[in-house]
Amino acid sequence: MTKEHKTYDETKLISGGRDPESNFGIVNPPVYHASTVLSPTLSDWRNRDPMKDIVYGRMGTPTQKSLENATALLEGGDKAFATSSGLGAITVALMSFTKAGDHVLMTDSAYNPARSFCLNVLAKYGVETTFFDPTIGKNISSLMKENTKVVYAESPGSLSFEMQDIPAISEIAHEHDAVLMHDNTWGTPLFFKSFDMGVDVSIHAATKYIVGHSDAMLGILVTTDKHYEKVYRGFRSSGQHAAPDDCYLALRGLRTLGVRLKQHQENALVVARWLENREEISQVLYPALESHPGHELWKRDFLGSTGLFSIILNKHYDDTSLGAMLDEMDLFAMGASWGGYESLILPGSPIRSATKWDPEGTLLRLHIGLEHVENLISDLDAGLARLKAASKP
Ligand SMILES: Cc1ncc(COP(=O)(O)O)c(C=O)c1O
Structure with a gap:
């Protein structure tokens, strides 16, 4: 694609994460099944960069990277991480940005297991959660505390479908140095451009529309270069792994x-x-x-x-x-x-x-x-x- 032409989403859906030339001309990226990844020399072993290279099955195969790159490209983020499920993506996101003594603001309309994770897991580790009215908009400023590190949105909300003013919430979150996470499963990377709207970490249950055929469980986190390292540390420490066959199915789903x-x-x-x-x-x-x-x-x-x-x-x-x-x-x-x-x-x-x-x-x-x-x-x-x-x- 020449640089002078705007690349439309329909085109990104088709070309994102594909490189037939490096795969014998085969249209789709192959499914790599892997745990061990061999290093040819000691120097290669010593110099592996797990943030860039393929180093171990759990940290991502080329199949997984294809899916991550295609999703980030479509949504307008810089980097993505595939997880074992949508809930896995939610928990990695929340754990990556919180520590004991921190405060999370979560929309009252969040997918219920996200609420439960805050109340049953984060609370045990000293992270407090306050739920807010999904229609709060700019007034979220009244709930921000000194220790608020995360604002968690989901628009429209699970089951009840309230819309949230994401740009307004983003502005307030950023004024207080908090990150804005957004469960974008309903909007998908196609219909809601999270990073134009001020989101820092976009969460997808790829299990839904990205896979699109009710036959695989998968989550995807998309973020910016600014927040990449924190998400990477959380992802890597959590033991999350996206199965290669499921990544392949999600990539195939993405095309349509x-x-x-x-x-x-x-x-x-x-x-x-x-x-x-x-x-x-x-x-x-x-x-x-x-x-x-x-x-x-x-x-x-x-x-x-x-x-x-x-x-x-x-x-x-x-x-x-x-x-x-x-x-x-x-x-x-x-x-x-x-x-x-x-x-x-x-x-x-x-x-x-x-x-x-x-x-x-x-x-x-x-x-x-x-x-x-x-x-x-x-x-x-x-x-x-x-x-x-x-x-x-
Ligand atoms: C809005 C939303 N987010 C996240 C999830 C979790 O996704 P998964 O079932 O892949 O863990 C769901 C599942 O129903 C959902 O509806």
């Missing part, structure tokens, strides 16, 4: 991320708009809808919306009624995770400590897959009819 996300977005918007008009539903929590309270922030900061959102039903339904709807769904299946090609549906209950979560009805989280949207709508239509019939007094 653009076309998949366009379709997830298109389908999700049609389904979300259709759901908005149903009497059984009181709210559709999808930031791309004009009715979403965070819509303006989404429009300002994101380049697209993906396929995950929640709905609030018009009342609280018991499991008999919910079962009547969910057990018989044809295309929407029940199961943890999201970001694969298939549609999913699950009831959920956000855990809160700093803000109130008291919706008028049951929350269902939907992942809108790549099936034909008309089929998805008829599946939901039939499901809502069963729900209504089962809950008749």
